[in-house]
Each structure stands twice: as structure tokens, then as C-alpha cells.
Amino acid sequence: MTLAAFTPAAPVRKSWFERLGIGHVLLGAFLLLYPLIASDFFLTTIGGYSMILGMIALSLMLLAGYGGMVSLAQITIAGVAAYVIAIFGENNSNVHGFGWPWWIAAPFGIFLAALFSAMFGWIAVRTEGIYTIMITLAIATASFYFAQQNYTLFNGFPGYSGLRAPEAFGLYWREPRPFYYLCLACAALAYAAVLYGSRSTFGLTLQAIRDNPRRMRAIGYDVTAHKVFAWFLSGLIAGTAGVLLAWFNGRISPGTIAVGPAINILIIAIIGGLRHPIGPFLGAVVVVLMQTFAIDIVGAERFNTLIGLFFLVIVFVSPDGILGLWERFKPSQDRDGWHSRPDGTGV
Amino acid sequence: MSQPGSTDRDPFAPSPGLTRGQGWGVVALFAAALLLWLFFAQWPDWLDAILLSKKAFLSAILNGLTLAGLYFLVASGFTLVFGLMRNVNLAHGSLYLLGAYIGYEVATWSGYWLLGVVAGFVVMAVIGLVMQVLVFRRLEGDDLRQTLVTIGISIVAADLMLAGWTGATYQILVPEWLDGAVKTPFVTAYRSNGAAVFLTYPFYRLVVLLVAIVIGIGLWLMLNRTRIGMMIRAGVDDREMLSASGANVHVIFAFVFALGAGLAGLAGVVGGSALSVAPGEDVRYLLASLVVVIVGGMGSITGAAIGALIIGLAEQIGLVYFPTYGVVLTFVIMVVVLAVRPQGIMGRSL
């Protein structure tokens, strides 16, 4: 049907596949053996945390790279799952804490996060293009302020502490190695799912909608439903990361879902690149390392200037290493520049 | 609904759109009458019980109006730039904050507050011009990349301002002739001896409102009565046509960006005098601009005014009557508008 629309992208994907056939194996082996050489700190606070942030950035990459919808609310969605863990699981803040076992609380949190994600998506896809970034920023900020001020549900500024990862199969899953492998398993699953999903019928349809929503609508596709479903899927990934984040920190508070962290996710995804699902993880490793060790090297005071400039350079120069956001967006820009937008869908 | 309104405007009555407009007009009239009554009448006890006190209510309304004035000043620049260039300038809040700092420095150094206001406007306009010429012109047509650049700029700017002005709170001193409280004609209570207690209100805040109204009218006149305004409006409608007509699009873009940035700087000085200047204000005013413009409609000055009015009032009323949920009220307004009219109240249909 609309195969013509994909042909430009096809060779890129194919060459990627060729390259990463061996790359995947090497990377997988390395990540599996990583605990043999890494200290506990590098295992969790660098490794595990990078994978968690990478998953949240991956959920953004799914929306932006395949759906053309750049969201700043992904950390908010992860926060939904984390707050579910805190409220329905156990905490020591003496507020709520219904003590649900992890195998109910975690899936419930992920599901609720996906539901919220779909809702945000439904609000955002009513408009298009650059509007999404504004609306999601407004949603993220409003959610942050609300969580900070509401005590009955979110326990306000301090949030919840004393969240414990499950003890199951004879292991405490917050011990460095089990936690690392847990993160690795989730991240690998999400990565593979996105990679596979991008080539599925749904993934191809989504990309076609991104490139030309009007045509897809004309052929009879329900554009809104496809987009909202993409938001739902992205919410599953962000929600899973949110559960891991709650276990990792042992706590959740509004600071985790503030504007800074929300923009941080975008920075991770952009630095890593949105062309391939490996990009967000790459970006997460870079950013986490910078964040952790900046204080020893340049001092923490001007860290934000450093990362901001780094980000600007990447946006401007956008070398090949940044996984080709622009190649994705430029063709569609050139084809239907803003003058031709009043097509019933554009801004 | 439409009947009472349709009597005096017969020629237009057949048009359904106008009837609807008249219906809204009647609603607005009722609201205005109710508000007037609330402002001037002596409140019965049950009303005091519901609304805390007449003083609290009137202050919240007046504060909402003055805050709306401030929001309008910030958001009008944002909406103009977006309307013409499709550039979502997420560094708009940084322009506000930097303008405030510069206004503070100049006003303190020279001793003239007005000079600070002018400096805030001029310096930010120049910076806006430079940003447009050096950065955004290169990325023209690439909405997303432009937006990402503005995010990067806002991060760096916030950090450098923190380095330059530290985390301290600055207050721009307003001159004597703007300072102090004035007595409004609204009676809030009667003393036991029958003497009326009038509501007093900071004079400067009324000035903020006045400045916003004057600038709003000025912008409207410029857009609707001048040649450059005509070109801007043409550009908002169809950029290709505008450049085809021989106008120098880049000059117009640069002018609008400078104007928008300058307005943000001006708002920074005016707002920094009413409230204060501190790190974090950039995000706050960026968010305010976003919500105002989403609600009011992108690219519309009238929309920015309506949006600012709604958000300013909602914020202040929320703060007094349900502080915890105040932010949710703003949020709900935004979601409802998006659900009913995705393009915003005054936005052109998509």
C-alpha cells in the first residue's frame, strides 16, 4: 500500500541490521559479563541507573523516532508507576502503603502508567507537531507541582521512602548483581520489543503516519488510535522503568519528576540519538557518567552549563554518531513545509 | 438564550454564528453584573461564610487581574514569535529572567527605575535579534531542532545566571511615585460606628495592569493599522505568499523576534518590581506563557489576553480558596480547552 513511503528508510535499516548482527552478540556478552569486572557502585549506580534512564528515554525514542511526537512527560509516566509502588506496596512514610505483594503492585503500576500515557497521548495528539512538546511540558510541570503540594495522595514534598525491591526466588533483588541483571533483562526486553515492533505492521503504519498523516487517513487508517496506542506502548516501557527506579532509589518524591529530570530525559535521547533504539541507552550512559563524575573533574557548580553546551553542540553539529534524528525529520519537513500544513491535521 | 440578545441587532439575527456570539454576550453581561454586585454590595453573612471575606475575595480578583497583566506581557511575545515563525521558544522564560536582572542592575546603578525598564526591553530585544539572526535563521523550517536549541539555551542561560547573580533574591525598587497603597472605592466592611472600611490596594500593581493594557492595545494597533503589522499578519497566514509579494521576510522575522524578546525583558523588569527576581522564575514564567498560549490560542494577541486573564484569575482564586489544588485548576482549564478546542480559544481552526 504505502511501501513507497518506506523505501528511503529501508537501506538504512538493513545496513544497521548487518552491522549490529555481530554488534548485538558482542554487546550482549559484554553486558552479561560486566559484573565480573565492575564494582558494586558501577554495577548499580552507573549500570543499573543508566539502563533505567535509558528505558525511559527509549519510551521517548519510540514516540519521537517512529511517531514524530516529542514528549517531555516520559519521566512523569515513569513517576506514575513509581508512586503506585509506593502507595500500594510498602513504604515507611506512614501514609498509605497497602502492602500489596510486588507481583500485583508492579504490573498494576506499569499498567496504570501506560493508561496515563495513553491519556496524555490522547490530549497531545489532538494537536500536532511542535504542539506536543509544549503540551507535554505543561503536563509534566503541572504533575510535578501537584505531587509536591498534595499530601493526601502523594505525601507532598518528601514523597515516599522505604520502598523495598522484592525478595523472590531466594534473592533480594536490590543486591547489586541481581538488580543489575534485573535491569539488564528489562532493558533488553524493551529494546528487543521496540526493535521488533518497529518492523511490525503497527510500527510501519506508525512511521507512515508520521511521514504523511493525511494520506494515511485518506486510506482509512485511524490515525488518532494508532498514535494513542503508541503512547500506551511507550507507557509500558516507561512504567517498567518507573518501577525499577522506585526500587533503585528506595524512594520516590516530586524531585524525581520535576522539570529538570523531564528535560534530562530528552537530553539523553537526543545525545544518544533517535534513529535506533540503542541510542537512548548510549545517551543514558554518557549522561550518568557525566553527572556522577563531574564533581570530581569540573566541580558540580557549573555542571548544567557543561551538559547544556554539550547538548547544543550535538543539536547543531548532529554528527552521524547521533543517530540521525534529522534525516528522519528533514524529508517530511521538505515535503510538506509549513505552508502546506492547513491540510486538516497540521498546526 | 439568543432571544433577548437578538432584539437589538436584527440585521444579523439570521446568522447562527452571531446568535451564538450574542448568547455568549448575554452570559458575559450577567457575569459582569454579578461581579459588579460582588464588588459594590455589602455582603450578606452567608456569602462571607462561603468566600472567606469580601476583602479576601476582592483582593484575589484584583491580584488575578494584575497577574494576568504580567502574564500577558510575557505571553504576547511568545505567541507572536510562534505565530509567525512556528518557533516554540522555550528560552522565553530565560529572556524574562535575564531582562529582570539587567533591569535591576541598570536601575540600581543609575537610580532611575524607568531606565531599568527601558534597558530590560532594549537589551533583550538585541539579544533576541542576535538569537534570531545567528541561530534560528540557520535552522529555519526545522521546528523540532529550533525548539531543542531553545531548550539547550535555557539550560545554559539558567546556569550562567545562577553563576552571575547567585541564588539570592533581588527586588527592583519602584520609585516613590509608584509606591504605596491606594484606596479603592470598594467597601469591604463597616466598623461598629458605621464608618466604611475601604479596600486598599498597592498602586504599583494597578500600574502593571495599566501597562499591560496599553501595550496590548499598542500591539493590536500595530498589527491591524500599520504596514509592518499587515505584513506580520500576512506572514502568519501564509509565509510563502508574503515572501512572494516582495517583502523581506527575514527583516520581519528579526523584528518580531526582537519585539517578542524585548517584551519578555520588559515583563521581567515590571514583574521583578512587583514580585522579586530569583532563579527558577524562568521556568515559572515559561510555564505560564505555555499555558496562557495553549488556552488562548497560538499566534493570537487577543487569545493571549484572554488566556492570561483566565489563568491569572484561576491561579489567584485557587491560591486563596484551595491552595493545594490551585495548580490543578490551571491544568484542568488547559485540558478542557484542548479537548474542546485543540487550537485554543482564539486560535484559528486547524
Next chain:
Amino acid sequence: MSITRRTMLALALATGLVAPSITMAQAETVKIGLLATFEGAFTVLGEDGERGAMTAVDEFGSKAAGMDIEIVKGSSDASPDSAVRAARKLVEQDGVKILVGPLSGDEGIAVKEYAKTQPDVTFINGSSAAQDTTFREPAENFFRFSTDGAQWMAGLGTYAYNDKGYKTVATVAEDYSFPYTQVFGFMAEFCKAGGKVPSKSWVPIGNKDYSSVIAAIPDDVDAIYVALGGADAVNFLSQYQQSGGQAPLIGGSITVDQTVLTSKGKLRDVLIGTPAAGPTADTNDSQAWKDFVEAYKKQPGAFPSPSLFAHAYYIGMKAAILALDEVGGDLSDGGKKYREALAKLSFDTPTGKVSLDANRNAIADIYLTEVTEDADGNLVNKMIQTVQQVNQTLGIDEAEFRALGAVSRDNPSCE
């Protein structure tokens, strides 16, 4: 290809190959972690905390028990999560066995929770002053030599009721744990003395427009108790002045500290004469305080007078070093001996004697102050009186105090 190479490079970095240079410790040094806010809006406060800590380090010639002291800094942005992340890096990566910090209330509670998972590491509070950091569910290895926000209010409620003659007071405070603690401390005494608090306004942090809040304060109160910090305090005070507010004010500890008193604006009219209480007083004329101010001023970028953050970090760091001297720098048994020494520690500070109670919370002097103009026209906190050796339960029997319940918006209440 370049991508794969980059991936590998990044991951090679992540393996820990870059770490040894940081983790290697020289034999004759003792590492102390210093956790404060070196980023975000509280940077200025964090830096002053660091000055205080370094004043203590310099006082001992950078040596503890004959070993060189090596300070490893950790930075948070005042959010509890970032504080835990920074503490985790200091403990798990840099390998510190003693950590001084953090700065703000909820950070303290979060770090205390983290301390429970690191029983071999000793945590000494910086300036965080939430009550529950040590009072409820304390951590065995978390010590606070600075006092908490309720203790800081000692004497103020009684003074307001008896000496100032305020019978009814409205409160305006930010909506989080530290102001709760402060309001609690004030009301505990004020209500006991017979005062009434008919109206409490909890304002979201970072609110900028207080005029509506001010208008909603009842007209018939004798005074307004204000527990706001930094920019929030400046906003409230200047808008209170603009709106022609008449009722006198009572200040929380950080409402009238130097960061607010030195800010430009017309605050002085409403501020002069405001009583407040806290762990320090600007016009304290004891020799120990003057010496401390002199030593503090040698630090780069010092303020004219140390803030209470510098004061608290100074005391925490000094305690850390004194106890190290006591045990001869021996932390080999997982710090057990060291913590016993800390618990028994009692020493003289620039603000009087400090010792710990059973919950490892400080018992120390508190100063009742009043804002006045000094000879140079600067606003300072003039010392009115010293409340000797205030403990965490404010002199109330512990069981009775505990029965009052955790501080919150609605607790305590005396309408």
C-alpha cells in the same frame, strides 16, 4: 561503525576502569564526605555550609588523630533523591566512612533512611533540621549535633505571649516538613501559654504572589508568624509592606536570617522589631562566637557573618574530628568505637555546650533575637536572651511530647 565504537568506549568507561584514580586513598589520610547543595537554587547556602565545615577543618590544621583530612565533596540540588544519590556516590564509590551532611530537612530524612542500609558508615548531620530525622525511626549511625527546627523556636512562643502581649497569631508558612517543625515549635509554647492560632496558611514552596494570601489573613489577629525562607520570605515581606500591612510579625529561624535581611528592598520597615529565635544570633558578644566569626571570615567568599548553615556544618564537622581524635583515628571495627565516642561527645561550640540525647540529637543553647538596625545601618538579629540547653522535646516529658504526634499541617492546633 563509529556508533559501535562509541558504544564500546562509553561502556569501557562504565566498567570502572576510570575509577581507581578516584578510589585510591593514601595510607595516612582519613576521608570525610561533605554533602551539601552545590547546585540549584540553594547553591549559596551549600557553599556557606562548606565554609563552615572548612572552618572546622582549618581549626585542626587539616589533621585528625595525626592523619591528614581529605574532604570529598558531594552535591545535591536540595531534593531528597539527589541527596541520596550523592551520598551513595560518596559512600559506595569514594569509600568515605564518615559523611557530614546534608543541608535541608527532607534531604536529612532521606539520608537517614539511606544510613540504615550502610551500618558501617557514620553520618553526621549538616544543617538539616526536620524533627523526624532523629526523633522517629532514627538510624543508629546518624548523629545530629545541630538542633532541629522545633528546638530553634524555643522561648519564642512564651516571649510573644508574655512579653509582647500577642494573644492571637496567624501563621503563614511553606508547605513542607521544615516549616511544619518550626510552626510546631512555636505553637507548642504559645498555645501552652494561652495563645490562640485561629488561621494557618500553608503556601506552596516557590509561590511568588502572596498578596492574596495576605488579604485572606484575618484582620483581628495581634501578630503574624511567618516561617518562609529565601525568596519566599522576601516576596511575602515586600508585598506585606506594599499592601500596607499593620500587624507586627514574628519570624521563623530562616525568615530573618542574613540572606533575607541583606536583600535589597523596603523590607526594613516591616522587619525591624520582629522577634525570632534560632541557633545563632548576629550580635552574640561572647568571645567564642567572635573567634568563630573571625576564623569563618578567612574562608574565601565568606559573608560578613556566618549563616546558620555555616554554623551547623561547622559544629558537625568539628564533632566528626573531635571523635576521630578520641579514638585515635581507628575506624577498623566498622566505626563502632567511633560512634560510641560520638554519642558521648560533649564540647564547647561558639554557641555554648553541645551534647547528644539518646536519639543522637543535640541538646544546645538557643537564642531569642529581635531584628534591629546596627551602627552601619545593616539589619541584624540582636540577641535578647539565651535559652539554655534546649532538648528535642522542648523540656516536655518525652512520652507526653511523643503523644503530641508527628508534625503536620494540622498538628498542633489551638484555635
